[in-house]
Amino acid sequence: MAIISCPACQKPISDKANSCSHCHYEFGSASKEDIERKLSLQRYQKLQKLQNQSMLAILLFIVGCYFVFLGNFPDGDKGLMMFNVSVAVATIGFIWYVVNRARIAIAKRS
Known part of the structure; x- marks a missing residue:
């Protein structure tokens, strides 16, 4: 063994x-070819999953930016809270996108 x-x-x-x-x-x-084919399929599925997450991150970023720049927030604490949430959503979407792009680059190298 x-x-x-x-x-x-x-x-x-x-x-x-x-x-x-x-x-x-x-x-x-x-066989060796079957194993290589399975590994290739797994790599492809992993990259697809990361690309889908990147698209979701872009959507989150766009929605956050839309409300930051085009949202008509009411005056007072409620409006300030809505603005802060919009900025947080845009920031999270941007950071998530950058991290996913780095993960895609690493996955393509290996």
């Missing part, structure tokens, strides 16, 4: 195992 690296997570597993005990990646009796 030899120790090999899992094709998905690169952690050590037995060569007799049908799935990885760490990441639960099932490779069973799959």
